Amino acid sequence: MTDPSAEDPISIQIEEPMPGTSLLRVAGEVDMLTSPMLRDGVADALALEPRLLVIELDGIEFLGTSGLAALFEARDEASRRGCELRLVCSSRRVLRPLEIAGLIDLFKIAESVPGALAGAGSDSG
Template identity: 35%
Template sequence: MPHDHRCDDSAAPDPRPPDEPLGGLTIAPTQPRRGLVLVRLIGEVDMLTAPRFGDVVQDALAAVATERDHGVDPAHDGPADEDPRPLVVCDLSGVTFFGASGLDVVASAQQTADEYDVRLVVVAGHRTVLRPFRLVALDRRVLLTATHPAIGRHVTAGTAW
């Protein structure tokens, strides 16, 4: 196999195109409004991709907590009785495989969310994601829902699992 010899000691370019997902997972964090970060995942969450998922979720939790702590008042568009705490929504509706490493990421994220006093919601409306949560009883610690208003679908009261 030929070696990439460079005179300037620079690293060889990454052979993947920049838009190709790493290990079959695309992660797209967005901030539709202050106090809310939406993290959409498409593909497989396994031991190769889970660390990146974890980094993105931890960054999102820290970002909304920092906004709040620095006096940036999130726009509260919901009903008066809705929880005004900052929110991170992980949309796993596009996930095709969800392994134990993903469960570890979500469990750690829930612990961080509790420490930061931030709400964490996981959108998981299909068996591929729900079954692992239920097998380890993580569905009792993390708010799972079939849909969420942050991703453009209305949730009625009591739809959380």
């Protein structure tokens, strides 16, 4: 039997780095085929009812338009639930598509997970 994770173009992990905070680590390719998995990961993370959801995207190798849509939907759903959403990314592979789509100003973006978590509970923007 082959290891299905070796073939998966996307990897999603949910952690709870501190009470009231969910950390979603996303790596690989986020495109039409894998964006539903990102949506499911966001839904699972929000089901934990965090006050802060951090989505770490530095492991992303490709971010397509459906991935951008999934991030935008995550922002809206988090907002509906009274949860703050922060993205962690320093990679041009993620930042450039956000810029081109005109979405970059809609997100709070940190360069590291500790940076995103450091502002937890403060009004940083």
